[in-house]
Amino acid sequence: MTTNSVPSREELIRRAAEVVPLLKDTAEKSEESRNLADESVQALADIEFFKMRIPQRYGGFESDLTTTSAVLTELARGDGSTSWTAAVWTISTWIAGLFPDEVQDEIFSTPDVRVCGILSPTATAVPVDGGIVVNGKWVFNSGAKHSHWNTNAVILLHPEHGPMPVMTAIPLSDLQIVDDWHTAGLRGSGSVSTVATDVFVPEARVLHMGPVLQQKYSSEANRNSPIYTAPLLPTACSTVSAVAYGLAQAAKDAFFERLPGRKISYTDYAEQAHAPITHLQVAEAQTRIDEAGFHALRAAGLVDRKANAGEEWTLEERARVRLDMGATCVRAKEAVDVLNTASGGSSIYNHVPIQRIERDIQAINLHGVMHPNTNFELYGRILCGLEPNTHYL
Template sequence: MVRRAAAIVPVLRAHAAWGDEHRRLHEAALEAMADAGVLRLRVPAEHGGHEADLATVVGVIAELARGDGSAAWTAAVWAISTWVVGQFPDDVRCEVFAKPDVRVTGILSPTATAEPVGGGVLVNGRWAFSTGAPQSHWTANAAVLLPDRTPVALAIPLVDLEVVDDWHTTGLRATGSVTTVAQDVFVPAERVLRLAPVLRAHPHATAPMFRAPFMPAACATVGAPAVGLARAAVDAARGSASPSGLREATVLADEAEFHARRTAAVVDLKAVDGEEWTPEDRAGVRRDLGEACLRARDAVDVLVGDDPALHRIQRDVHALNLHAILHPNANLERYGPVFPGGRQDS
């Protein structure tokens, strides 16, 4: 899978500037990712997917980012969202995964309401930052189920939602991370799933990828684009950067990759036997996520010059570092309470 991803880097790189200008991925990039099997990374094997472990996911997403950071970020979100759909009942999975290389986006912040009606729920609300929504087929969005406001996950076809074109940014422009809106959208009961069990580990699941809790697996996935962007900057700067700058950036890129791969290795190892996750384990994942993003950003900043490709890479890696989950400072704060000698009440 990683070799296949590496093989399409030239295609993604060739269309990255187009995507940056038009704020969506080029069709050639989408076709290349589908042909390489990228869109089936976290689809269950019984539905024709690769059911890939996190080491593979991180390797693939990092390679994609060497070609285009936006393609990598979008693929990461699609991988996470297909994993969420994999926990819905059989008939829902069959419906969603019936389409080859289906693209599923999702927002698990419950910023909508789901009101029970006959046979299902009526959904109203909006979800900001819906990555790849204009080019997706389904969403796995969250809402609060009335009247007790229990968080639920909803599988909704994109055609049932309004797409608001409000993604005007300097970085990761081609992700098309727009707002989606539901206005009296009916969702049948089988496509409504309580969110809490989705986020927990399932140590006795048949597929190892479902034995890990959502957040560590998601963190490993979304940290991978930073690694690839650091590598992309080094690739782009060869022949123009000073030897000392290139050395420094390469070391920083190596360090970013170390942290990303360590997270994936921890998730995969614990998934083998369905090992329990401790607060220290979870904090360690957040530490590595923040450090990977920070070092990737520093690697790019060492090399940035007049090259337009480097400018785009820099904008993309800085956008990543501003994400609420990826921000290095926020992740360091998560790690603080479990650090040896740290305050437990912080």
Template structure:
């Protein structure tokens, strides 16, 4: 059975202008103690606490990719990376879910304007979705009927709309992947999110059973991946110029960086009171090995942030100029995403290993940090090996073996 979305009152955050990056990061810092206080329970419940969702909403974080005309902020990519990094330091599942909402909200902004009028009826819209075409869409009069299911739908338990991707037969006998929009009320939910990481993201499976989607809420996915968007009013907006995959990369990469920073935070917090058992070190902080470990982990976190910011900088620069993206730039955005996630994982693992036997208790934050960053690195679009191979193919003059660029 599908749980109803929790009632969250309309945000009172000022919407007459777009908040600066510093303002949004400060809002996250202000709500971080609340997110941390609910993190353990959310991890056990396998969904974000309603209080956390309400706090994220009140802070205006779900507005960051909503068009200005609907009370949104249209925040740039650099701001998304900075905000997600700060969120990731507090609660990776909250950061991850928010980043997914940014991606799918951006996708909703690509649809015809009359569709957006329906979807963005509230500026505090929460969206979810996936790019996997794991359902079938049968053409019917006025639209399609969708049947199928989608796994890993982060934030579905708290969202009002979902981006659906399905395969639709064409008159010539081929299959066309389409991107569509449907209210969560039209879908069922399978409570199958039993995982080792990002447990509080509630990334459940959603199910469509003969769900009708009108033609206006359907876009051909190949056209979307070539920046052939349907919105007229968003055509002059910088953030709605960019390609989907680099936009998704910039939306999600900050969570991994935040986890690396979180590992450093919790390790240094424990350091003064922790000795190294069976040695003469009364404080772990006195050991030269510890100095090397902390420095190594911090530099890897710094390097992860470099790659995250490079994705954002490329996206923001291209969006501002309206310039065409090369295949090499698209592949590099995927490579930067993968490398940032790998480096964040390496940083966390160094400090996890240095945390000793007492860190195996579930009450130790470092163990959840490691599980969460590992889960991110297993994501198909973030996998370091996949993205490295893709970038290398293009560097070697070969065609990419994916259209997800």
């Protein structure tokens, strides 16, 4: 185990910005193969991205959520699928830091370890001597083909205590990968399914979700690290919000890269940039981008502030992070929609980024946890004095 100097937030953002051109160049390749290009994964390793949410005692940076979100936002300006998969890796790597220390010793012994995972408990397990045996399937497993470990939720069918949700840490080598990722959006994320068939998981690699959702984690060594005192759902929701915010910025970049010299067909506007409709469109898009950024940054800032202060979370604060995630998604999509509409018929070609950005932001807005309407309803319930209708807070 080693410690190393931790780069500043500004340095990590600068590194992310440097790989944006490469991610743009490989985005179409990732789409065609329905999996991240090896060059994209190597670029993340080269900028030491995989160290950001690893404990410092293993040579990691223990980056806070504001820093992590800023880096993910920058990566999304290059490719939404890369940023999305990177976000999943940071969430799952952080979850690995909640397991007992001996489990972390095993996971983090691999250089540039990549951990993916699923929060939805779609598999089941039964207790056996020394652990549990897992069977079942998890879909939407982003980055699985490039990952070493899977942190997946499971329903433990306990004969005495009844069904209970647990989180497991399973090597990808113990699972079957089903290449079923044929989608309209985030095609490059390789969000395939993984299947467990009578997979034995030692007891140390099983976390009971009841204590986890109450911020009672199993690691002793990470107990005094602020990032490992944060709650699971606000951490995860804030992380993926950064991808939506970055895609909105990517749409703006893509639009203005193509704007010089473009005309508006079947009009006398020889320059699209001279048309009042264009001025209204880009102003509206920028407003939506700014609003998306407000919500994404507010959520990350709240998680960091409360973690550093050691403050308890209120129910309203937890629901507000869900609200911020939903607002980030819908405002980012509105911005992309405006710019996509303004991009003209030639933008439907595969080599033009705006059409891919449009499909990616649509996919994010359809995500079960990220869906704006679901999150707005949840926050509204809390404001109206009702109990939440979900455990995902």
